[in-house]
Ligand SMILES: Cc1cc2nc3c(=O)[nH]c(=O)nc-3n(C[C@H](O)[C@H](O)[C@H](O)COP(=O)(O)O)c2cc1C
């Protein structure tokens with residue numbers, strides 16, 4: 001597989017920073033950084049990461065199922081993650097999640113037909129004091145109301 | 161970046177640079193006492209550094225509150241293998257959002273704390289394990305690390321002291337369990353995050369089979385102030401055996417939620433009413449999660465309490481990770497328990513049966529109960545199931561699921577009774593009102 005020069009540089013660094021012979025440590029970071037660039041984790045990517053980290057493909061494959069941010073299928077271009085854990089819950093996160101689901105017309109871990117959005121109900125994202133919180137891809141948004149969510153989604157639609 | 165107004169009641173030790181222009185830059189750091197503690201530490205013996213940390217009465221900010229100086233002294237003095245320092249920046253305990261601010265606003269304070277730890281335990285390599293969702297912080301820490309390298313505060317022969325240290329970031333990829341120290345070690349080795357049997361403890365056999373000092377971001381961030389101003393000064397800020405300040409993450413039904421640095425032992429009611437601006441919409445206080453979702457809840461009448469490790473333990477709860485969630489009278493405690501259990505059932509790594517099965521049963525029971533299909537016999541059953549998990553698991557996640565649940569059924573039976581006989585949740589519309 002070919003990757004951008006930035007990602008190649010990142011990979012090269014990952015293979016250097018762990019103790020000698022411990023390149024397996026680079027597996028999870030490599031998968032996540034690669035997923036950010038290519039969209040999801042294909043069988044081909046598993047093979048590629050295994051080759052680069054000098055481990056068995058199975059050793060890469062088994063972590064893909066374990067970590068919730070690693071995905072075997074493409075997500076939407078904008079992945080909408082709504083935290084419904086305790087601090088967000090008590091300030092209306094379930095209503096916010098329902099609103100997102102209705103507006104986007106998709107359920108948990110689904111993708112809109114045009115591939116623009118995907119939705120996920122997620123656990124605490126470390127924004128509890130500014131709840132309810134969401135992440136659009138990696139970007140945090142705090143004190144989100146249904147109206148604010150509509151605005152954010154409209155901005156994403158306009159940008160594409 | 162500041163996400164909330166500071167409070168005049170704060171005692172700003174770890175957060176003293178928050179809000180300064182370019183607080184994250186090395187120049188700002190150097191202009192405000194930065195790296196002085198490290199230069200002082202290289203003049204001290206490792207034993208003297210550890211004694212100073214012991215004198216500070218600093219206790220781990222990751223949740224368990226273990227005395228930090230003691231932990232440092234467990235790392236073997238000599239080792240044929242290299243030793244590692246690992247910084248736990250997995251920050252996933254529901255209710256907790258402070259490590260994020262420490263890395264964002266003052267990354268060099270963290271780096272300096274790590275350097276001092278490295279010097280004390282004779283380690284020359286560190287890894288900051290940052291949860292994957294905090295991508296912007298991985299970039300921010302990488303920038304700070306690069307700046308430190310470029311100016312000689314990391315790398316070989318740091319500032320001419322003869323001390324070498326390399327520091328790297330490592331990303332997680334979504335798993336609460338990887339915050340548990342031994343699961344984190346497996347995770348950083350490129351495996352699924354499954355806890356290891358203890359002993360041996362990480363201090364002796366940790367990452368890559370080597371001695372490893374592992375602590376929370378806030379714990380390391382407190383070190384520069386301790387070495388610079390002395391352990392005794394830090395200890396004096398809190399009650400006996402509970403030194404210093406803590407970044408308290410206040411959230412929930414209060415007027416001014418936010419992260420505030422307060423002395424350990426600050427009164428909880430004052431936190432809510434004076435620092436947090438009181439209850440929203442003049443509602444009555446119902447309960448508080450004192451330090452993250454793993455802690456037993458306190459009822460309103462238990463909240464006149466000093467927020468230190470020992471007082472909370474006496475009240476059969478925990479100070480935990482500093483995530484203080486305040487609940488008002490309109491909160492459905494059945495719903496609250498249900499959401500907590502949903503989290504632990506989702507995050508259980510499945511290694512031990514009491515946790516894997518117990519969290520799932522409890523989740524199903526609480527789901528059913530909240531939907532109105534619960535029976536009176538379910539109420540003691542929820543408590544019993546939880547108690548059967550206590551102390552019977554590999555790691556503390558099983559306990560973390562059981563403890564808040566037991567406290568909720570025992571302290572709020574009337575909320576459970578109110579859902580019996582197919583009655584709809586009496587609090588059903590309260591969160592919608594909270595949003596409006
Ligand atoms: C399930 C579970 C999750 C944990 N998550 C975290 C975490 O996200 N961050 C953290 O610092 N400690 C977490 N801990 C505590 C760590 O195991 C460990 O005690 C801590 O990082 C030690 O640092 P300290 O001495 O500074 O407290 C968790 C523990 C358990 C059982």
Ligand code: SF4
Nearest residue numbers: 509511512515553555
């Ligand atoms: S208690 Fe739960 S999370 Fe911890 S090892 Fe057992 S199954 Fe895994």
Ligand code: FES
Nearest residue numbers: 088124125127128
């Ligand atoms: S509970 Fe939602 S961000 Fe912490």
